[in-house]
Amino acid sequence: MSTTLLDSRDVRDARGADSWTPELARRRRGSGDSSRRRPARALTQPGCGAGTSQTSHTPVLADELIELLDPRPGQIAIDCTFGDGGHARLLAERLGPSGTLVAIDRDPLAEQRFATLAAEAACSVRFIRSSYAEALELLDGEGLRADMVYFDLGMSSMQVDTRERGFSYSYDAPLDMRMDPAQELTALEIVAEWEERRLAHALRDFGEERHANAIAGAIVRRRGQAPIQTTLELVDTIKSAIPAPARFAGGHPAKRSFQALRIAVNDELGQLDRALPLAWDLLREGGVLAAISFHSLEDRRVKHFLVERARGCVCPPQLPVCACGREPQAALLNRRSITPSAVEIAGNPRAASARLRAARKLTDEDVAS
Numbered sequence: 001m002s003t004t005l006l007d008s009r010d011v012r013d014a015r016g017a018d019s020w021t022p023e024l025a026r027r028r029r030g031s032g033d034s035s036r037r038r039p040a041r042a043l044t045q046p047g048c049g050a051g052t053s054q055t056s057h058t059p060v061l062a063d064e065l066i067e068l069l070d071p072r073p074g075q076i077a078i079d080c081t082f083g084d085g086g087h088a089r090l091l092a093e094r095l096g097p098s099g100t101l102v103a104i105d106r107d108p109l110a111e112q113r114f115a116t117l118a119a120e121a122a123c124s125v126r127f128i129r130s131s132y133a134e135a136l137e138l139l140d141g142e143g144l145r146a147d148m149v150y151f152d153l154g155m156s157s158m159q160v161d162t163r164e165r166g167f168s169y170s171y172d173a174p175l176d177m178r179m180d181p182a183q184e185l186t187a188l189e190i191v192a193e194w195e196e197r198r199l200a201h202a203l204r205d206f207g208e209e210r211h212a213n214a215i216a217g218a219i220v221r222r223r224g225q226a227p228i229q230t231t232l233e234l235v236d237t238i239k240s241a242i243p244a245p246a247r248f249a250g251g252h253p254a255k256r257s258f259q260a261l262r263i264a265v266n267d268e269l270g271q272l273d274r275a276l277p278l279a280w281d282l283l284r285e286g287g288v289l290a291a292i293s294f295h296s297l298e299d300r301r302v303k304h305f306l307v308e309r310a311r312g313c314v315c316p317p318q319l320p321v322c323a324c325g326r327e328p329q330a331a332l333l334n335r336r337s338i339t340p341s342a343v344e345i346a347g348n349p350r351a352a353s354a355r356l357r358a359a360r361k362l363t364d365e366d367v368a369s
């Protein structure tokens, strides 16, 4: 895990000397010891967030997320999935010089993008390059408490569009799909080594693929003849296993299998299951937990987690008085998930399947009233 502590002055000063490079910024960063953080300097111009950077990932449901998180000057925010920093930039503007943004991502590309944000952000910023479950454990161990923690799950456009990383079924590339390139498990290993039953389970459980058994069988037969090494070889194999009518209905025939492999490679559901309770514990009373999901496997987990925390007494209705003593810990900020508008989807088709849910951690006064 690499953790970086910066205030915006570190990077701005280096840039002022006209010699700023990501490498220089890295050398100037702290080691993760919060005592090394200096307070951020206020910028004199209005709108002091990091709004001028070139980005290639359009943040999804950004207005809706900001409205639910309601960031205020001086607050502490944790962005568990920094990516290109689209949401983080909007937050940074509102947290201001006395606020802190902690950004987490397991992808080194996100760390590079973070350097741009750090150069411009008004608030104190810190980057932790690791899986978010591990990073949240680290922050909990440090005793940090945050006013908001949020997740924007799945892949960034930078990841999908970097062909050689093998996330996309549209380009030929080595089978990789790792968000953290230092991780050992790749899609190549899964396709080459997992036994047929395990492959079928993964395709069904993580891709909700109806033809999971047939696809797993086709993979095992094909790799018996020659290794499947690239995304397009895998796409061919998947297509060969799906009956013709299904191949032309419901999107690209490899979409679900690629989702399944990506989730398996990156242990995405395991990460989310570990991270949600950690994120909740890190929240101060009155703080907000929010998550944007892109498929039902994630959204169900987020929904279940938040609804459970919002539930009070669980005694059978026939009991005249409550015997369980259970109090709700959360207030749901939206009963139904929030989805992107038609206008947002028209401008950014990748937003189409997004679902946003959020809840506020109740204060003692909320519970007593």
Ligand SMILES: C[S@@+](CC[C@H](N)C(=O)[O-])C[C@H]1O[C@@H](n2cnc3c(N)ncnc32)[C@H](O)[C@@H]1O
Pocket: 057, 058, 059, 060, 080, 081, 082, 083, 084, 085, 086, 087, 088, 104, 105, 106, 107, 110, 130, 131, 132, 133, 152, 153, 154, 155, 156, 157, 179, 268, 271
């Ligand atoms: C959809 S993108 C986030 C985009 C970002 N909100 C923005 O506006 O630019 C998801 C990011 O989360 C990261 N990610 C996914 N799962 C992760 C995990 N378990 N731990 C750390 N980062 C993760 C990915 O590497 C990717 O950069």
